[in-house]
Amino acid sequence: MTSYKPLLLLMLLLCMMGAAQAQVNDTAAAEINPQVDNNQVKFDASLRPLRQIAGAPASFYSYFWEFGDGSYSFEKNPVHIYKDTGDYDVRLYATNNYDDGKKPNTRPRRVRVNNRSMLAENKKPVFFTGEGSLEIKSNQMPKPGEDMVLLIGYRNKSNTAAPISGSVMLLYNEKQFNQNCFDISETRSYHQEKTISLESMMAWLPNSDLIEEQAINSKGIFTVAAGTNTPTADRRQMMQQIKQEMNSFRKHTIWRINNVEKGEEQFMFLTINTLPEMISDTNAVVTISGLFVPDDPSMDMEKFNLEMQVVASHDPNRMMLKNKKLNYRFTGKNRENAYKVQFQNTGKGPAKRVAITVTIPGLLNTASLEVVGMKPECPWCNTTSGTQSCIDTVVTKDSIQFIFNNIYLPGTQQDGVNDPDSTKGYIKYRIRFSKKMHKVPFQSRAAIVFDKNEPIYTNRSTGSFRKGISPGIILAFGSTLGSVPAGMAAQRYSLGFTVSEYAAYKRYFQWELFLRSDPSFEQFAGRRQGGDTIINGTNYKVQYREGYEKIKVASVEVVPVQLRYNLTSFVSAGVGALVSGEISRNITRYERALIANPNGTGTFTLEGETGKQKKSFTTMRGALFADVQLGKVRTGPALGVRLFQYMNPSYQNIMLYASWKF
The missing domain is CATH 2.60.40.10 (Immunoglobulins)
Known part of the structure; x- marks a missing residue:
């Protein structure tokens, strides 16, 4: 076994060197190789090998050259003529398409030109596609x-x-x-x-x-x-x-x-x-x-x-949605979504037919399709005849197919094609929301077929809605079930305020604040039998004295966490926790006495206030609850019933309420 150790070490070293070399190649700068002939320079570049993304079309490099004199080229191996002598810093920006590595870094290469020709002319790439300046x-x-x-x-x-x-x-x-x-x-x-x-x-x-x-x-x-x-x-x-x-x-x-x-x-x-x-x-x-x-x-x-x-990898065939984050509050069935599908023929020959099939989510209405731009520009097929270039559409409930017929779209690898823009096309269209739309993300994707080749699938373009803020109010009436704990009212009224996500489709969180003022209630303090008293100089017998308190409580209740779920547009359920604290408790003490007349002819009652006390922020209680709502539970009016289980002391309370979310 010992004789194999040197061989194993050598193999391990070679593997490590290979991995290190691969890493160097992946991050290495593009190496520019100029061939200078008088004032004409032919450019070539050495780039790291491409690493094909599995399942994607064949990977390739696209090129952008800066010649250092204000000129440029998108060709792979451009030839440039300099009008004047001097040193020029040439840059190459190579983009790795369908490649899972990093794109090559850019490093300027200085090129010296010793000859001058003010009459030199270069073939200018077409830059301006519109009429603007x-x-x-x-x-x-x-x-x-x-x-x-x-x-x-x-x-x-x-x-x-x-x-x-x-x-x-x-x-x-x-x-x-x-x-x-x-x-x-x-x-x-x-x-x-x-x-x-x-x-x-x-x-x-x-x-x-x-x-x-x-x-x-x-x-x-x-x-x-x-x-x-x-x-x-x-x-x-x-x-x-x-x-x-x-x-x-x-x-x-x-x-x-x-x-x-x-x-x-x-x-x-x-x-x-x-x-x-x-x-x-x-x-x-x-x-x-x-x-x-x-x-x-x-x-x-x-x-x-x-x-x-914004892309995760470079792909010339892509789908874009303008305004991907929408405000659902201001989005209606007439709101238009603007899409653009870009495509590029990366083959070795021209494409005569390009078919773009787009999947349409259920939130969008295919009948509202409006094509607003295209390249190459073509008339509609129903207005042409014969072999004229034209565009046609096939619209179904959940898809739209755009078909460019009898066109000439050059390929990037085609001989004599130096302008990458000539190999590209696009279709721009607008489509509206359907009448029944929910606040959920919606996705579209396109499959692009050049002639009879296999389809190329674009990215998934996802639209979504901002959460938004929905304020609300609650008017509630609560009643304690069973025996009423000491120091508490059997019934109460509350005014509440809510904050939640606007028109949530299914699951969402809601926060609540209640202001509560309990009706005044009495609490028995105790009774003492017998005794004597003097009223206006006359002795009376006291049959009993009893004390009681009148209590008025103002409270604030907070729901720090509540999870709600809209079962439908008209039914909602929720669970959560509530924390209750007394803002103030005003206690007025009274004493009532039953007194017998001295001549034994009957009795009468005397009652009077004996003192007052005010407490603030002295009591905190917690409760768990579950409830059900019926009505326009996403936005609008609704009625609900909520069952509380309080702790310290333990008792139950039921609340009936009406709410309105805005």
């Missing part, structure tokens, strides 16, 4: 703990030949989420863009020479001082628009741009840290907004929203 793209969807790149593009699309100037404002970290999602770690600009303050941007607004402005406070509230000149309506409106946009976000950054020539497109590159403590819901949709604020008063301010889904 500002657009924003990201190289990937945000994944907590990973960095990402924002590409901010702006252009001069005015009809005049004069250059334009203005400000670009980026708004991020929405206030609707409790924590920050992003942090800008680095900005790379190539056209003398400068970071400016909010006050400086406001000073550049149109007609600023006519306005005397007060200081803008830290909360973003804009005020204008009265002067000899009245601010124009356009300026006031623009200031109000900026204020409204800022109110939805916690942070902003502003850049000053100058002298953008007609038709010119310019770009800024931002490295964004996606914070690890960001939203835990990996299906949440976050928004980063950009504003283009021109100096030219004839131009309108423009806004661009970049909506991104």
